Structures are given as C-alpha cells and as structure tokens.
C-alpha cells in the first residue's frame with residue numbers, strides 16, 4: 001500500500017503530558033515505548049513505510065504526531081496546536097513533510113489539533129473543542145476549499161478531540177460514540193456505533209480494508225468484523241493514560 005506513516009518516539013517525559021478529561025495516573029515509559037513499537041510494526045505489516053521524525057525528548061506529547069499536521073493528497077497543513085506546550089512539536093514535522101507536500105500553516109490566532117480533523121472522502125469534519133477554534137477552522141477551509149473539499153464544523157462534548165468520538169472507516173463509513181458526537185451528522189455514511197461500555201473505542205486507523213484497533217475494545221471490534229472489516233488489534237492502554245489513542249500516533253501520507 002502506498003503510504004508513509006510518520007511517527008515520533010515516545011518521550012521519556014511522557015508522564016508530564018497534557019491531560020484534559022483524564023486523571024493523571026503513573027505511566028510506565030518502557031511499556032508505552034513497547035506498545036508504540038508494536039503499533040509501528042503493525043503499520044509495516046499493513047503495508048506502510050514507517051518513517052520516524054527526529055525525536056523530541058523534551059516535549060512530553062511529541063509521540064502524538066497526528067496533532068501537528070493535516071495531510072491531504074494535495075497539501076499538508078501544519079497546525080498550531082491548541083495547547084501552548086505542544087507548539088514546539090511542529091517544526092520537525094514540517095521538515096519531514098516538506099519533501100512530500102506543499103506546506104500551508106495555521107497562523108495565530110487560529111488553533112487546530114489534527115486529532116480534531118476527520119476526513120471522509122472530500123469532507124473534513126472538524127471538532128470545535130478547547131484545542132481547535134473557529135479561526136483555525138476558517139484557515140483550514142480557505143486552504144482546502146480550492147481543491148474541492150468541504151469543511152463541516154462539529155460540536156464535540158466530553159472528550160478531547162473529534163477523533164476521540166469518531167473516526168472514518170474508508171470513504172463511506174464512520175465509527176462513532178453517539179454519546180460524544182451526534183451520529184446524525186454522518187447520515188450520508190454507514191454509521192457503526194461503539195459498544196456502550198467501550199466509550200473510547202471509536203478511535204481506529206483505517207487502511208484500505210484493514211482497521212487497526214485497540215485490543216481493549218473486543219465488543220466494538222466484533223461489530224467492525226461483523227461489518228466486514230479486517231480488524232487487527234494492538235495493545236495501547238499505556239499510551240491511553242496520556243489521553244492518546246491510535247490515530248494520534250501517526251501521520252499517514254499517501255504516496256504514489
């Protein structure tokens with residue numbers, strides 16, 4: 001599959017990460033690193049070329065590289081993350097993306113975290129959250145509209161990012177937690193709901209017919225299999241203590 005997956009090493013300071021909806025609990029950096037390595041290995045098994053961006057050990061949340069850019073076929077938008085502590089993450093990511101895409105940048109006072117941006121075909125659903133503001137959404141729209149994309153702002157409650165509540169399954173379906181985002185927004189698509197007792201299960205990485213999902217959510221993963229998806233699971237509970245899920249740990253760049 002013609003994908004490059006940009007990833008970034010788990011910082012030894014991960015325990016000092018930003019937290020919004022989760023209580024701080026001890027994080028075992030070695031275990032987080034092992035889970036991250038397994039995630040990268042699984043992306044390789046699914047056909048991605050994994051390319052690590054220069055590590056940033058001093059930036060606790062750098063592993064959650066998704067928040068630093070929005071990559072589409074035509075360009076890459078370098079974000080201005082909503083959390084001040086994360087703004088220094090973007091420079092090295094911009095450098096890594098420059099060979100593949102023309103770069104655009106979100107400028108102040110706009111903010112966007114990539115975790116708030118869900119692409120389904122030619123539509124970008126963008127969460128309006130503590131991390132992503134209307135100015136940032138307007139800047140994204142101005143950059144992508146000339147390429148034929150629609151941008152739809154979405155209200156998200158009770159979780160960090162839109163993609164904590166919903167992720168795309170290819171170009172025609174969405175996996176969502178209806179308690180955190182209104183599923184009616186996704187009416188043109190097939191909508192798969194997470195199991196009620198697995199509220200964090202909506203964040204999966206969709207790669208062709210495969211879905212990379214966290215092993216902690218067997219009931220939701222069974223639903224995905226029943227819908228015909230080839231679900232591959234990985235352990236991710238240590239990274240989840242930093243309020244990160246699976247899409248957060250890579251930036252997928254389609255090449256070729």
Ligand code: CIR
Nearest residue numbers: 017018064115242243244248
């Ligand atoms: C943060 O609060 O920014 C990090 N601790 C977690 C970011 C997770 N990123 C994502 O869901 N895209």
